[in-house]
Every structure is written in C-alpha cells, then in structure tokens.
Amino acid sequence: MSGLDDLYREIILDHYRTPRNRGELDPPAVRVEGFNPLCGDEIVVYLAVTDGVVTDIKLTGQGCSISQASSSLMSAAVKGKSVDEARAVIGTFKDLMMGPSATEPTPSELRKLGELAALAGVVKFPVRIKCATLAWNTLTQALDETSN
Amino acid sequence: MSTFDPRLVRGDIAQLKRVVNGYPLTYLDSGATSLPPRAVVEAMDRYYALHHANVHRGVYQTAAEATALYEDARSAVARFLNAPGGASEIIFTKNCTESFNLLARSWGAANLTAGDVVLLTEMEHHANIVPWFQLRDAIGIEVRFIGVTDDFRLDLTNLDELLRGVKLVSVTAMSNVLGTINPIRELADAAHAVGALLAVDGAQSVAHSPTDLVAMDCDFLAFSAHKMLGPTGIGVFWGRQALLDAMPPFLGGGGMIGDVSVNGFTSAPVPARFEAGTPPIAEAVGLGAAVRYLEGLSMAHVAAHEAHLTADALTRLNDRFDGRVRIIGPSTVDRRGGVISFDIEGVHPHDISQVLDQHGVCVRPGHHCAKPLMKRFGLNATARASFGPYSLTSDTDALLDALDDAMTMFGA
Numbered sequence: 124m125s126g127l128d129d130l131y132r133e134i135i136l137d138h139y140r141t142p143r144n145r146g147e148l149d150p151p152a153v154r155v156e157g158f159n160p161l162c163g164d165e166i167v168v169y170l171a172v173t174d175g176v177v178t179d180i181k182l183t184g185q186g187c188s189i190s191q192a193s194s195s196l197m198s199a200a201v202k203g204k205s206v207d208e209a210r211a212v213i214g215t216f217k218d219l220m221m222g223p224s225a226t227e228p229t230p231s232e233l234r235k236l237g238e239l240a241a242l243a244g245v246v247k248f249p250v251r252i253k254c255a256t257l258a259w260n261t262l263t264q265a266l267d268e269t270s271n
Numbered sequence: 272m273s274t275f276d277p278r279l280v281r282g283d284i285a286q287l288k289r290v291v292n293g294y295p296l297t298y299l300d301s302g303a304t305s306l307p308p309r310a311v312v313e314a315m316d317r318y319y320a321l322h323h324a325n326v327h328r329g330v331y332q333t334a335a336e337a338t339a340l341y342e343d344a345r346s347a348v349a350r351f352l353n354a355p356g357g358a359s360e361i362i363f364t365k366n367c368t369e370s371f372n373l374l375a376r377s378w379g380a381a382n383l384t385a386g387d388v389v390l391l392t393e394m395e396h397h398a399n400i401v402p403w404f405q406l407r408d409a410i411g412i413e414v415r416f417i418g419v420t421d422d423f424r425l426d427l428t429n430l431d432e433l434l435r436g437v438k439l440v441s442v443t444a445m446s447n448v449l450g451t452i453n454p455i456r457e458l459a460d461a462a463h464a465v466g467a468l469l470a471v472d473g474a475q476s477v478a479h480s481p482t483d484l485v486a487m488d489c490d491f492l493a494f495s496a497h498k499m500l501g502p503t504g505i506g507v508f509w510g511r512q513a514l515l516d517a518m519p520p521f522l523g524g525g526g527m528i529g530d531v532s533v534n535g536f537t538s539a540p541v542p543a544r545f546e547a548g549t550p551p552i553a554e555a556v557g558l559g560a561a562v563r564y565l566e567g568l569s570m571a572h573v574a575a576h577e578a579h580l581t582a583d584a585l586t587r588l589n590d591r592f593d594g595r596v597r598i599i600g601p602s603t604v605d606r607r608g609g610v611i612s613f614d615i616e617g618v619h620p621h622d623i624s625q626v627l628d629q630h631g632v633c634v635r636p637g638h639h640c641a642k643p644l645m646k647r648f649g650l651n652a653t654a655r656a657s658f659g660p661y662s663l664t665s666d667t668d669a670l671l672d673a674l675d676d677a678m679t680m681f682g683a
C-alpha cells in the first residue's frame with residue numbers, strides 16, 4: 124500500500140476529517156464557486172481582502188478527500204497573507220502539480236510549501252490532480268474579482 | 272442446451288489474466304464498458320488481416336467479402352433482437368449516444384413541433400436527455416420527466432397525466448446507476464394508447480438479459496456494442512421499418528445518397544440512408560462476433576448468472592458492513608440488474624475507487640452521466656460496481672476486502 128500512503132498522508136486525512144475555515148462570509152467578501160464537471164466536486168470560496176491583505180477566507184462544498192483537504196490546506200496557507208504572497212503560494216502549488224519539475228520537488232520548494240507539501244504525492248495519481256487544483260483555481264478567480 | 276460456465280467465459284478474456292498493483296485484476300465496471308472475449312478480438316484481427324476493403328463500392332473479391340461480413344453483422348444483430356422487420360431495420364451508428372442524436376435530429380425534428388412533449392424519466396443517462404434539450408432549444412418542444420420513487424422505481428402513479436400531449440416516451444430499459452429494470456411493455460402499451468411512440472435505451476439491458484423487440488413492442492431501440500462484449504466505435508439504432516422509411520437522413524455524405532447533382536440530392540433507402548461515410552466495418556464484424564458469442568452463452572443463462580451474483584453481493588455487502596454501505600438502488604434482485612451503486616458515509620466515491628484500485632479492483636466513481644438522478648437522491652456521486660457474464664462471486668470477495676480496507680483507512 125506504499126503508493127496510497129503517498130496520496131493519503133496523515134495531514135491530508137486530518138484536513139479532510141477536520142476541515143479548517145469552513146463556513147461562509149457576508150458581502151463585501153466575494154463568493155466564487157468552483158466545479159469539477161467530471162466528478163461533481165464543488166467548492167465555494169468566500170474571500171475578504173482589505174488593503175491588499177487576505178483578512179479572511181471561508182469554504183463550503185463537497186468532494187473527495189483530496190479536493191476537500193487541498194482547499195482546507197489552501198485556506199490555512201493564504202489567510203493573513205498579502206494578495207501578492209497569496210498569488211505566489213498559488214503559483215508554487217500549481218508548479219508542484221503541473222510544472223516541469225512536477226515529479227520531484229526540490230527541498231527548498233518543499234520548505235516553501237510547508238504543510239502543502241503533503242499534497243506532493245498527488246502528482247503520482249494523474250487523475251487526482253484536478254481534485255487537488257480545484258480550490259486553487261477557484262481562489263485565483265476570487266482574487267481576480269477582489270481586484271476588480 | 273447452452274454450455275454456460277462463467278469460468279469458461281472468464282478464460283476467454285485476456286485482460287482478466289492480468290495482475291494489477293500486485294493483485295489479480297477484478298473487473299467490476301462492465302456497466303461502463305465490457306471486456307471482449309477472444310472470439311471478438313480475433314474476428315476483428317482476421318478481418319483486418321485478410322478481408323479489409325471498403326464496403327458497398329468495390330466489385331473485386333475482397334470488397335465483396337468485406338460487404339458480406341458487414342451485412343452479416345447486421346443480420347446477426349437483427350436476429351439477436353428479434354427485430355420484426357429483419358436486418359434492414361438495423362442501423363449502425365457510432366454508439367448509443369449517436370443513436371439518440373439520430374432519433375432526436377431526424378425523427379424528432381421531422382415529427383415534432385413547438386409544444387409537443389417528449390416524456391423521459393429522471394433515471395435517464397445524459398445520452399437520452401441532452402439531445403431532447405437541444406431539440407427543445409431549437410424548435411420549442413417540451414421535455415417532461417417521469418419521477419423516481421424513494422424505492423428506486425419509476426413513479427407511474429400519475430402516468431396518465433404525464434402522458435398528456437406526449438408524442439414520444441423515451442426510457443431506459445435498465446438504469447446504469449440504480450440497476451432498476453423498467454416495465455417496457457407496460458410503457459409501450461401506455462404510450463401507444465395515447466398515440467405516442469416508445470423509444471428504449473438498451474445500453475444496460477442488451478448484454479444482460481434477452482431482448483425481444485416483438486414482445487417489448489417498442490418503436491425505437493438504441494445501444495452500444497462496447498457494453499455487450501463488442502468493440503468501441505459502433506452502436507445500433509433500431510426502428511420499425513415504416514418509421515425509418517419516413518425519416519429524413521441525419522448525417523449527409525457518401526453512402527447515404529440515391530443521387531446527387533449540382534441541384535441537390537436524394538437519399539438512399541434505409542438502412543444506408545443513415546450510414547453516411549465509410550462505416551465502422553471492423554467494429555461491425557466485432558459486434559457480429561459478440562452477438563454470436565452471447566447467443567452461444569444464451570442470454571437467459573447470462574441473466575440468471577448475473578442475478579445470482581447480484582443477490583449474493585447485495586446480501587454480503589449488507590451482512591459484512593452492517594448497513595454502513597448504503598445501496599443506491601433496489602435491495603433485492605426483483606426487476607433489478609447487476610449494477611450496484613453505493614454510498615459510504617465518510618468515504619467519498621473517488622477515494623473508495625482509489626483504494627480499490629490499489630487492490631486491483633475496478634469500480635467507477637462519479638455521477639455516471641445521470642445528474643438529474645443524482646440530484647433526486649441528494650448525491651454528488653456514487654461508487655458503482657457492475658457485473659458481466661465473466662464475473663464470479665470471487666470478484667465480490669475482492670470487492671468486500673478492498674472496501675474493508677478503504678473504510679479502515681478513512682475511519683468510516
């Protein structure tokens with residue numbers, strides 16, 4: 124079962140069972156829905172940005188352990204960060220999922236990712252990559268909306 | 272006497288000898304596509320190796336052979352379905368989905384006008400929903416749905432009311448999610464009583480129980496070869512001869528014409544009218560071989576075998592997991608086929624399927640192209656195990672052990 128241990132790291136199962144930042148935010152926080160039409164996973168991101176800082180983020184939705192844990196880890200990673208920092212985290216994460224070095228992140232990349240590095244094993248299961256990236260694409264959209 | 276023995280069938284399927292992730296492959300996804308026996312693969316091989324030529328055009332020997340093989344397949348399908356009008360009622364399409372598009376675009380566009388009603392059911396596959404919505408958007412028909420009861424049956428209590436204004440009822444013979452087998456003859460009688468026609472989605476029924484078009488008394492039937500031990504790339508559209516004869520062509524091009532001039536075209540008689548372009552010849556040969564293979568097994572034996580497998584699996588899923596594996600479908604094999612959808616609290620279907628894969632067990636997670644049905648039961652997805660004639664109770668053993676592992680891993 125070594126292959127599966129790479130996918131279902133303890134941190135992932137923990138975030139799946141006890142997701143962080145669940146809930147909703149009232150306007151003026153923006154609300155963006157993300158859908159995976161193939162498998163029906165859905166994520167709603169509520170994002171509050173004040174003076175260029177992600178002051179709060181909340182999530183609802185349903186889906187598999189990877190999509191839900193990824194969204195929970197993401198919320199913890201960007202909350203309190205500046206918008207630029209949040210976009211940088213998104214970039215680093217997406218590189219991890221689909222960049223040229225997708226198979227083997229370097230130690231310094233892993234350090235930058237912190238807990239998010241637990242999702243590195245997803246790359247070995249190509250059909251699950253879209254589960255892991257759903258929340259992040261939705262967050263990008265939400266950030267775009269707050270800057271409009 | 273048929274010599275049906277599922278272990279012999281299994282011996283004919285090369286893929287079932289594979290080892291995946293250290294386990295013998297356990298294939299429980301026949302509802303999505305079936306595994307072809309050697310006879311099918313060899314028939315297609317032989318065709319390409321020795322007989323390949325374009326059909327209906329050449330006068331040379333091999334072209335005549337290819338044409339004969341292609342038309343033999345048509346005859347085999349007509350016999351398999353007990354088609355009342357014989358082979359000329361059998362149209363080869365790309366798949367079941369294209370067959371429904373043909374029905375909607377050709378028969379639908381020619382026979383329906385704004386306000387006419389097409390009656391579907393909430394348990395249809397998107398293949399039997401979307402083409403009707405497309406037609407609605409184009410010409411303004413109404414699309415109406417028969418509901419599904421809490422015990423996973425069509426709700427026919429208000430059928431008379433639902434049938435008002437209906438020109439076509441289009442229903443699956445067996446749900447690809449629930450396994451529910453629908454009362455086709457009853458629906459045919461009800462449709463005909465109000466002057467409507469009945470189309471049947473046979474995608475999940477033709478490979479798992481005997482099909483008798485005369486007894487069913489439906490007017491159209493659609494299915495794919497790949498779900499009945501045949502190849503991908505070919506499907507069947509059957510219609511009553513008189514209906515087909517009155518239908519305009521769907522796709523245009525070579526092969527479907529009577530005449531073409533700079534002023535226009537006339538169309539060929541049926542079935543050529545609906546087979547534009549070079550058809551899937553090798554695939555038809557494969558489908559013919561699959562039909563003969565199934566006839567050799569006898570569909571009655573296949574149905575009995577799969578009923579046995581399904582009853583055993585339903586009982587054991589319940590006994591071993593004590594209700595934690597919730598079956599989304601009828602709980603007994605009464606009017607039910609070998610497609611078992613289930614839901615486990617705390618373990619998402621994707622994760623179930625991922626852990627099962629690690630045991631070499633193939634099941635399918637997702638909405639199974641039946642989103643209205645998913646919505647009806649408040650689900651986003653289910654995991655689905657489905658049987659074929661080569662399935663054995665040992666496949667269920669592997670399924671149960673792997674499910675146990677998935678539930679342990681997720682603490683469910």
Ligand SMILES: Cc1ncc(COP(=O)(O)O)c(C=O)c1O
Nearest residue numbers: 366367368396398447474475495
């Ligand atoms: C009930 C039903 N109808 C239609 C289809 C569509 O078949 P195909 O994708 O081969 O066109 C399927 C297959 O998934 C099905 O199960």
